[in-house]
Amino acid sequence: MSDAPLHRLFYHFSEMPYSLRCLYTATLLVLGAGYLFALIYLFHSYSGKDGNPMTLSYEDVVIAYSGSGKDSRLESALRGSMAAMLPQDEVKTLVSWVRDGSDRASYEKTIKQMLDKRCITCHDGSNPHLVNLSGYDNLKKVTEKETGKGIFTLVRVSHIHLFGLTFVFFLVGTIYSHAYVRPVWFKCTVITMPFICLTLDIGSWYFTKLYPPFAWVVMIAGGGMGLSFAYMWVISIYQMWFARTPPAIADRVG
Numbered sequence: 001m002s003d004a005p006l007h008r009l010f011y012h013f014s015e016m017p018y019s020l021r022c023l024y025t026a027t028l029l030v031l032g033a034g035y036l037f038a039l040i041y042l043f044h045s046y047s048g049k050d051g052n053p054m055t056l057s058y059e060d061v062v063i064a065y066s067g068s069g070k071d072s073r074l075e076s077a078l079r080g081s082m083a084a085m086l087p088q089d090e091v092k093t094l095v096s097w098v099r100d101g102s103d104r105a106s107y108e109k110t111i112k113q114m115l116d117k118r119c120i121t122c123h124d125g126s127n128p129h130l131v132n133l134s135g136y137d138n139l140k141k142v143t144e145k146e147t148g149k150g151i152f153t154l155v156r157v158s159h160i161h162l163f164g165l166t167f168v169f170f171l172v173g174t175i176y177s178h179a180y181v182r183p184v185w186f187k188c189t190v191i192t193m194p195f196i197c198l199t200l201d202i203g204s205w206y207f208t209k210l211y212p213p214f215a216w217v218v219m220i221a222g223g224g225m226g227l228s229f230a231y232m233w234v235i236s237i238y239q240m241w242f243a244r245t246p247p248a249i250a251d252r253v254g
């Protein structure tokens with residue numbers, strides 16, 4: 001198949017009018033920019049989950065989808081950025097209150113006055129960017145264990161990704177289908193791979209909740225998608241504007 005004859009319906013970029021080539025190029029440029037922004041956003045929102053914001057790791061993905069399984073937001077804050085706001089023995093009191101199920105009675109008795117003294121100046125709810133810690137019900141929300149994204153959030157993000165990325169890969173795949181690539185099976189694999197990866201990726205978001213090692217599938221499938229996007233993009237732009245017409249096509253035209 002490495003020198004399969006040209007299909008009679010195959011049109012190479014070099015046989016297409018400039019108008020179409022311009023349309024394809026403009027589409028690829030904007031989609032490429034979109035993909036870059038998506039990567040920046042992905043990195044920004046996931047890379048810091050495991051405490052190291054410089055890399056996007058397996059742990060990051062596990063925590064994003066299934067939660068860290070250990071700490072509530074309150075506990076991580078007390079151990080991290082909020083540690084300086086109160087003395088160590090009060091940290092201990094707060095943490096054991098959370099571990100013991102954060103009941104209302106001890107809140108009224110000891111916890112409330114502690115927070116009123118140390119935290120409420122900033123966390124009284126008047127700043128919409130800071131968690132509101134006034135009152136039992138608000139505090140309770142940050143004492144719950146992190147369980148990662150909720151199922152309904154996943155459902156919402158899934159349908160957006162399935163619709164959106166299908167359009168993206170349909171467009172890029174259609175454009176790339178005009179590239180001259182041999183063997184044909186390889187060309188077809190590159191075109192179908194993103195759709196398979198997309199399905200695996202999104203499915204594994206849910207499976208990661210049940211069994212964390214699925215985070216590897218999320219990462220590998222995401223990588224596969226990016227790789228085929230990059231490959232189709234580069235080959236299309238290159239053959240459209242920079243490469244010499246492949247001999248098989250030059251012969252047909254001749």
Ligand code: HEC
Pocket residue numbers: 073074077078081082085086115118119120121122123130131142
């Ligand atoms: C001087 C103001 C100030 C005080 C006092 C303060 N905080 Fe904060 N807190 C912040 C700011 C700013 C943030 C957001 C940035 C960050 O996470 O470092 C924050 C974030 C948090 C978060 C959310 C972390 C997350 O998961 O995003 C928690 C929980 C928290 N604080 C708890 C507390 C507790 C408990 C106290 C009292 C012991 C306290 N804070 C005292 C300013 C304050």
